[in-house]
Every structure is written in C-alpha cells, then in structure tokens.
Amino acid sequence: MQTEKYRGYTLWGHAILQQEDILRPERFAASGTITRDTKVVDVSGVLGTFGTDEEAESAGIAWCRAWVDGHE
Incomplete structure (x- = not known):
C-alpha cells in the first residue's frame, strides 16, 4: 500500500x-481511498489490473489526486 499527503487529504493506493x-x-487490481482527518471521503x-503491485498502487494514488483536483 502506498500513501501520500495531498492538499490536506491522505491518499491511499x-x-x-x-x-x-x-x-x-x-x-494486481488497483484501487484508491481518500481520507481527511481520519474519515473516509471516497x-x-x-x-x-496491472503487472506489479507498484503499478497498481500508483494508479490508485493517481485516481485519488484526480478526485481531489476535481473537488477543490
């Protein structure tokens, strides 16, 4: 699992x-989770699906960033 802070949210790939x-x-299937202040946002x-876990995690993070950018 990959995580990063982005514009006040915590993103999980x-x-x-x-x-x-x-x-x-x-x-590996990819998914993303967005949290803010320990609460799940989306x-x-x-x-x-991807050939490596790193590719799948990165796709999840990319989806999260796009979601945040579209909701700010």
Missing part, C-alpha cells in the same frame, strides 16, 4: 493480488 491460476503470472472501485 492499494494493490490486490488477482491470481486466478497458479500457472498464470500474478496480476473510495474508488477497481481501477484496472
């Missing part, structure tokens, strides 16, 4: 392992 078959490569759904 999540990576959820999505491995359907042990013989297939790992994939949560994304699944934003897509």
